[in-house]
Amino acid sequence: MKLAAWTYEGPPHVGAMRVATAMRGVHYVLHAPQGDTYADLLFTMIERRDHRPPVTWTTFQARDLGADTAELFKAALRDAHARFRPEAMLVGASCTAELIQDDPGGLAATMGLPVPVIPLELPSYSRKENWGAAETFLALVRALVDRSRRPSPREGRRPRVNLLGPTALGFRHRDDVTEVTRLLDTLGVDVHVVAPLGATVADIAALGEADLDICLYPEIADSACRFLEKSFGRPTIRTVPIGHLATCDFVREVAGHLGLDPAPALAAAHARLPWWSRSVDSTYLTGKRVFVFGDATHAIAIARVARDELGFEVVGLGCYNREFARELRAAAAEHGIEPLVTDDYLEVEARIAALQPELVLGTQMERMIAKRVRLPCAVISAPVHVQDFPARYSPVMGFEGANVLFDTLVHPLVMGLEEHLLTMFREDFEFSDEAGPSHLAASHAAQHAAAQPQIRPEPVAAQAAADGLVAWTPDAERELRKIPFFVRGKARRNTEAYAAARGISAITVETLYDAKSHFSR
Amino acid sequence: MNAPAVAALAAGAPRPVLRERGQREVFCGLTGIVWLHRKIQDAFFLVVGSRTCAHLLQSAAGVMIFAEPRFATAIIEEKDLAGLADVHEELDQVVARLLARRPDIRLLFLVGSCPSEVIKLDLAKAAARLDAGMRPRGVRVLAYSGSGIETTFTEGEDACLAALVPEMPQAGNLGQRLLVAGSLADVVEDQFARLFADLGIPADVLPPRRAGQLPPVGPGTRVLLAQPFLGATAAALERRGATVLPAPFPFGARGTEAWLAVAARAFGVSFDRFEAVVAAPRARAERALARHRPLLEGRRISFLPDSQLEVPLARFLAEECGMVPVEVGTPYLHQRYHGPDLARLPEGVRLAEGQDVERQLDRVRADRPDLVVCGLGLANPLEAEGLTTKWSIELVFSPVHGFDQAGDLAELFARPLVRRQKLAALAPEAAT
Numbered sequence: 001m002k003l004a005a006w007t008y009e010g011p012p013h014v015g016a017m018r019v020a021t022a023m024r025g026v027h028y029v030l031h032a033p034q035g036d037t038y039a040d041l042l043f044t045m046i047e048r049r050d051h052r053p054p055v056t057w058t059t060f061q062a063r064d065l066g067a068d069t070a071e072l073f074k075a076a077l078r079d080a081h082a083r084f085r086p087e088a089m090l091v092g093a094s095c096t097a098e099l100i101q102d103d104p105g106g107l108a109a110t111m112g113l114p115v116p117v118i119p120l121e122l123p124s125y126s127r128k129e130n131w132g133a134a135e136t137f138l139a140l141v142r143a144l145v146d147r148s149r150r151p152s153p154r155e156g157r158r159p160r161v162n163l164l165g166p167t168a169l170g171f172r173h174r175d176d177v178t179e180v181t182r183l184l185d186t187l188g189v190d191v192h193v194v195a196p197l198g199a200t201v202a203d204i205a206a207l208g209e210a211d212l213d214i215c216l217y218p219e220i221a222d223s224a225c226r227f228l229e230k231s232f233g234r235p236t237i238r239t240v241p242i243g244h245l246a247t248c249d250f251v252r253e254v255a256g257h258l259g260l261d262p263a264p265a266l267a268a269a270h271a272r273l274p275w276w277s278r279s280v281d282s283t284y285l286t287g288k289r290v291f292v293f294g295d296a297t298h299a300i301a302i303a304r305v306a307r308d309e310l311g312f313e314v315v316g317l318g319c320y321n322r323e324f325a326r327e328l329r330a331a332a333a334e335h336g337i338e339p340l341v342t343d344d345y346l347e348v349e350a351r352i353a354a355l356q357p358e359l360v361l362g363t364q365m366e367r368m369i370a371k372r373v374r375l376p377c378a379v380i381s382a383p384v385h386v387q388d389f390p391a392r393y394s395p396v397m398g399f400e401g402a403n404v405l406f407d408t409l410v411h412p413l414v415m416g417l418e419e420h421l422l423t424m425f426r427e428d429f430e431f432s433d434e435a436g437p438s439h440l441a442a443s444h445a446a447q448h449a450a451a452q453p454q455i456r457p458e459p460v461a462a463q464a465a466a467d468g469l470v471a472w473t474p475d476a477e478r479e480l481r482k483i484p485f486f487v488r489g490k491a492r493r494n495t496e497a498y499a500a501a502r503g504i505s506a507i508t509v510e511t512l513y514d515a516k517s518h519f520s521r
Numbered sequence: 522m523n524a525p526a527v528a529a530l531a532a533g534a535p536r537p538v539l540r541e542r543g544q545r546e547v548f549c550g551l552t553g554i555v556w557l558h559r560k561i562q563d564a565f566f567l568v569v570g571s572r573t574c575a576h577l578l579q580s581a582a583g584v585m586i587f588a589e590p591r592f593a594t595a596i597i598e599e600k601d602l603a604g605l606a607d608v609h610e611e612l613d614q615v616v617a618r619l620l621a622r623r624p625d626i627r628l629l630f631l632v633g634s635c636p637s638e639v640i641k642l643d644l645a646k647a648a649a650r651l652d653a654g655m656r657p658r659g660v661r662v663l664a665y666s667g668s669g670i671e672t673t674f675t676e677g678e679d680a681c682l683a684a685l686v687p688e689m690p691q692a693g694n695l696g697q698r699l700l701v702a703g704s705l706a707d708v709v710e711d712q713f714a715r716l717f718a719d720l721g722i723p724a725d726v727l728p729p730r731r732a733g734q735l736p737p738v739g740p741g742t743r744v745l746l747a748q749p750f751l752g753a754t755a756a757a758l759e760r761r762g763a764t765v766l767p768a769p770f771p772f773g774a775r776g777t778e779a780w781l782a783v784a785a786r787a788f789g790v791s792f793d794r795f796e797a798v799v800a801a802p803r804a805r806a807e808r809a810l811a812r813h814r815p816l817l818e819g820r821r822i823s824f825l826p827d828s829q830l831e832v833p834l835a836r837f838l839a840e841e842c843g844m845v846p847v848e849v850g851t852p853y854l855h856q857r858y859h860g861p862d863l864a865r866l867p868e869g870v871r872l873a874e875g876q877d878v879e880r881q882l883d884r885v886r887a888d889r890p891d892l893v894v895c896g897l898g899l900a901n902p903l904e905a906e907g908l909t910t911k912w913s914i915e916l917v918f919s920p921v922h923g924f925d926q927a928g929d930l931a932e933l934f935a936r937p938l939v940r941r942q943k944l945a946a947l948a949p950e951a952a953t
Contacts, residue, residue, distance in 0.1 A: 001596065001614075002598060003593055003615045035635070039576075041898040042580060044899070044900065048901060052899065057544050059544050061671075062670040095636055124571060124573070
C-alpha cells in the first residue's frame with residue numbers, strides 16, 4: 001500500500017484512452033464501475049477536445065455485481081459497435097473490473113464482431129499510464145500492421161519515415177509533430193504515417209512501407225518500435241530532437257541512415273537559441289543552479305539544454321517513470337549528480353528543499369512545490385495541465401522548439417537588467433525584501449505561506465540547517481538579509497555547510513564572508 | 522405563516538418518470554471529498570483504493586488546490602492483492618505516517634472505494650481498531666464508502682454525514698432544536714444562522730466546521746435538509762429520534778422562503794415575526810433575480826443527471842426565472858425529499874432517473890434546448906455541436922443557496938447565454 005496525495009501518472013487504462021482518443025476509427029470498450037468516466041473530462045477539458053473520447057464504459061454498480069456483469073459488458077460492446085461503427089475495437093478492464101475477472105478479451109472473442117477486436121491486459125495494481133499507452137500502441141501495431149508491406153524502391157521518390165509516439169493529452173505533441181514534419185521536409189524526407197495521433201486503422205496497416213521509424217516519445221513508442229525493428233529489419237531513430245544540439249544530432253542521424261546531406265537542412269534552420277544564449281545579455285544565466293524533473297525523456301533532454309545550451313548548472317535530475325530509470329541514471333552520472341527516480345512528490349519536494357536551486361524545471365507538480373518554497377519554475381513535461389495546451393504554436397522539438405525552450409527556461413528568472421537594479425536598490429527603504437519579484441507575486445505567496453496549515457517535515461525533508469548544530473548570530477543574520485533574496489538561500493546553505501565542516505557553532509559576519517570567499521568561483 | 526408557500530407544499534399527482542439503465546456519465550462519491558475536506562477543517566480523508574481513485578481526486582480538485590490537501594489515497598498494490606502483505610498492517614503504517622506529518626488532524630475518515638469493496642476490505646473494522654488506538658491522542662477514525670459501485674457523486678457526502686450521525690452527542694430534554702444538514706459554503710451557513718437566530722430558532726449544522734463540534738441529536742431535533750441528496754443521513758438522524766421536515770430546497774427567493782417557513786412553522790414562529798425577518802432579504806433576492814429574468818425567461822433548459830440538485834434547480838428556474846425545463850434528468854429521484862420541489866415543476870416536464878448517456882444525448886440533440894446542464898466530460902463536445910452548456914459541477918462547488926445567493930445562482934445560468942451572444946461573431950455559422 002502506498003500513500004499518495006498527488007500522482008504523476010494515471011492508471012494504465014488512461015494511457016490506453018490516450019492512444020484510442022488520438023486515433024481515428026478506433027473505439028475502446030472499458031469494463032469499469034460508475035465514476036471511472038471522470039477520465040473523459042481530461043480530454044474534453046484539459047485538451048479542450050471537441051469530441052468525447054471514443055470510449056464506452058460499462059459503469060456497473062453494486063446491484064450489477066450480484067447479477068451478470070459479463071452480460072453487461074457484452075451488451076455494451078455490441079451497442080458501441082452498432083452505434084459508432086469503428087474499424088477496430090479495443091476491450092479491457094479498469095482496476096475494479098480487473099478484480100472481478102470477467103475477461104473482456106475472452107468475452108469479445110465469442111461475439112464474432114466484424115472488425116478486429118484487440119484485448120488489452122493492463123495490470124492496474126502494478127503499472128501506470130505511460131506503460132498502458134505503450135502496451136496499447138504495441139497491441140494495436142501487432143494486431144493491425146500488414147507484415148507483407150515493404151517500402152517501394154527508393155528511385156524516383158523521397159525517403160519516408162514514420163513518426164511514432166504522439167498521443168492525445170501529450171505534452172506539446174500536437175506542435176512537435178508539425179515541427180518535426182517541417183524539419184524532415186527541409187531534409188527532403190516525407191512523413192509516411194504519424195501514429196497514434198491522427199492515424200487510422202489503414203495507416204497502421206501501412207507502417208511497413210516507411211524507410212525508417214522515428215521514436216519521438218520513447219515512453220509510448222519504444223516497445224512498438226522494437227517490434228517494428230524485428231518485423232521489418234530496419235533501424236529506429238532514437239535521438240529525441242529536444243534542444244538545439246539534439247536537433248542537429250537528429251538531423252545528422254536521419255540523414256546518415258537515408259544517405260542524405262544534412263548540411264542544407266542545418267543551414268536552413270531558423271535557430272535563434274544559439275545567438276540568444278551567446279549574446280552578452282545572457283551572461284547572467286551562467287551557473288544558475290537548476291533542478292530538473294519530469295518524464296525521463298523530457299528530463300534528460302532538458303538537462304542537456306540547461307547545461308550545454310544555456311550554461312546553467314544542473315544540480316538535480318530525476319524522473320517519475322521507473323521504466324526509464326536506467327537512461328535517467330546514466331544521464332545523472334554524466335552530469336555528476338545523484339539521480340532521483342520516484343513517483344512520490346514529497347520526495348521530490350524534499351530534494352528541492354535540500355538542494356535550494358535557483359530554478360525548477362519540472363511538471364505541474366513541481367510548479368506547485370516551487371510555489372510553496374518560493375522558487376521560479378518552468379513546466380517542461382507531462383503530466384499535463386490546461387496551460388500545457390497553448391493556443392499559439394509552441395513545440396518543444398526541433399529548432400523552433402529550442403527557441404521556445406530558451407524563452408520557457410529563461411522567463412521565470414529575474415531578467416539580467418532587473419538583477420542589476422536589485423543589487424543597486426536593495427538598501428532603498430521602499431524596496432522592501434518582502435515585496436519580492438513582481439513576477440512571482442511573492443506578496444501573495446507570503447500570505448499563503450502564513451495561512452498554510454502546520455506541516456511537520458518528513459525526516460528526509462529536514463533542511464541542512466535543522467540537523468547541523470550551527471546558529472546565526474543576530475549580526476550575521478542581519479548581514480544575510482542584505483543579500484538579494486534570490487541568492488540568499490544559497491548563501492545561507494553555503495555558510496552553514498562551511499561552518500559545519502569547520503566545527504563553527506555560531507555564524508558571525510566574519511564566517512559569512514569567509515564562506516563567501518571559500519565558495520567564490 | 523406564509524400561505525402561498527404552504528399551499529404549494531401539497532403533493533401533486535404522481536408524474537411519469539423515464540427510468541434508464543445504461544452508461545452513466547457521473548462522478549463517484551469520492552468526489553465529495555473535494556468540498557468536504559474544506560468544510561471540516563481538521564478532518565483528513567484517506568481513500569483506500571487504486572491509482573484511479575487518486576487520479577480522479579486530482580483531476581477533480583487538482584487545479585484548484587495549491588496547499589497540501591487534507592486528502593490522500595492509500596493505493597492498493599499487487600502485493601496487497603496477492604496476500605503477500607497484510608493489508609491491515611499496511612494501512613496502520615500509512616495512517617501512522619500520515620498523522621505524524623499532520624498533527625493538526627482530529628478526525629480521519631477511511632473512505633472505501635470500488636476496489637476496496639470488491640476485495641471486501643472491512644474498513645469499518647479497520648477504523649474501529651485505529652480509533653481505539655488513536656483516541657488517547659485526540660484523533661477519531663471513522664469509515665464510509667465513496668465508491669462508484671455504491672455511491673453517485675453527491676451520495677459520497679451523504680455517506681460521510683451518515684457516518685458522523687452515530688458520533689453525535691445525545692441531546693438532553695431541553696426542547697426542540699433545529700439541525701440544518703448538508704454542507705454549505707461558510708458564508709451561506711452564517712447567513713442562515715443569522716436568519717434562524719432572528720426567528721428565535723435554536724439551530725445547529727451538520728457537518729460542523731471542526732470535528733469536535735458535532736451537534737447533539739435526539740427526539741427534540743427537527744431536521745431541515747439543505748441539500749437534496751441526504752437520504753441516508755436523514756434516515757440515520759431519524760434512527761436517533763430526530764424528525765425530518767419535508768421542504769423545498771432553499772434556492773432563490775421563493776425556495777428559501779418556503780424552506781425557512783417550514784422551520785418557522787415547526788417552531789411556532791408567528792407570521793408577523795417571520796415576515797419581519799425575511800421581508801428584507803427576500804426583497805433583495807427578488808431584485809437580484811429581476812435583473813436576470815429577461816434573459817432567462819422562455820429559454821428551454823435540459824439537465825443531464827449529476828448531483829440530485831436537478832429537480833430543485835429546475836423548480837427555481839421555472840418558477841422564479843421563467844425558464845422552460847424540457848428534460849430534468851437526475852441520478853436518483855427520491856419522492857420523499859424531492860416531492861415538494863417536484864410538485865412545483867410545470868406540467869409537461871420530462872423527468873428521467875438513471876442514465877443511458879448515448880440515448881440521452883440523442884434526446885438533447887432532438888430537443889435542442891437553449892441550455893444544457895451537464896458534466897465536464899460532455900460540455901465541450903456539446904458546445905462544438907452548437908449547443909450552449911452549463912457545467913453542473915459549478916452548481917455544487919459555488920455558494921448558491923439562500924436569499925443572498927439567488928442572483929448569483931441565476932447568473933450561473935445566464936452567463937453561458939450572455940457569453941454566446943457576446944461571441945456570436947466567432948461561431949462557425951457566422952463565418953459562412
